[in-house]
Amino acid sequence: MPKILIIEDDKFLRELISRKLKSEGYEAIEAIDGESGLKKIKEEKPDLVVLDLLLPGMHGFEVLTFLKEEPSLAALPVLILSNLGQRDEVEKGLELGAMDYLIKPHFTPSEVVEKIKYILKTGSQT
Numbered sequence: 688m689p690k691i692l693i694i695e696d697d698k699f700l701r702e703l704i705s706r707k708l709k710s711e712g713y714e715a716i717e718a719i720d721g722e723s724g725l726k727k728i729k730e731e732k733p734d735l736v737v738l739d740l741l742l743p744g745m746h747g748f749e750v751l752t753f754l755k756e757e758p759s760l761a762a763l764p765v766l767i768l769s770n771l772g773q774r775d776e777v778e779k780g781l782e783l784g785a786m787d788y789l790i791k792p793h794f795t796p797s798e799v800v801e802k803i804k805y806i807l808k809t810g811s812q813t
Contacts, residue, residue, distance in 0.1 A: 689807055690714040692733040694724035694750065695768070696742050700791070704737065704768075707796040708803070721745025725753060728760065735803055738785070740769040740776070748783060755784040764806050768799060786811070 691713050695701035698719075705715040716731050718724035721742045728736065736754075740747030747767065754760045767780045772790040780788045786806050789799060 688712060688714050689734040690716060690731060691735050691737060691803060692716045692718060692724065692727055692731065693737045694718045694721065694742065694747070695737070695739045696720060697739070704796050704799060707800050711800055711804075713800075713803075719743075721747065721750040724750055728754070728763070733763070735764045735766065735807060737766050737768050737799070737803070740767060740771050740780070748779065751780065751783045751785060764810070766799075766802060766806060768794070 691708050693701050693704050693715060695704070696719050701717050705717055708715040716727055716733060718727050722745050724736070738747050738750060747769065751765055754763055754765065764786045765784065767785045767788045768791060769788070770791050777788045787802060789802060
């Protein structure tokens, strides 16, 4: 069963995506900020990370940069799910190594899960 880590400070959205993933047969782990997310990545070794950018403390871009610079974690697929939707933010997320960048208001939890399935199956973005 694939293990997905959701790093999201919005409790409602985090739990909604977590429930949807569990209903689809995934193991869902949750973190509320960047620091606890990195700790859980090291402890839990997820198959994919869903990463918000606007987090308390460590920003999502900092988390992504750390992951991609750490050789043992660089191959971990990251899906950004954020309210930040400016072109330069999207480009930055992809340049830093995210598999894809989804803007929250444009995607339902079901669509997020479908994107996760696709990335895990193919190892690439759509």
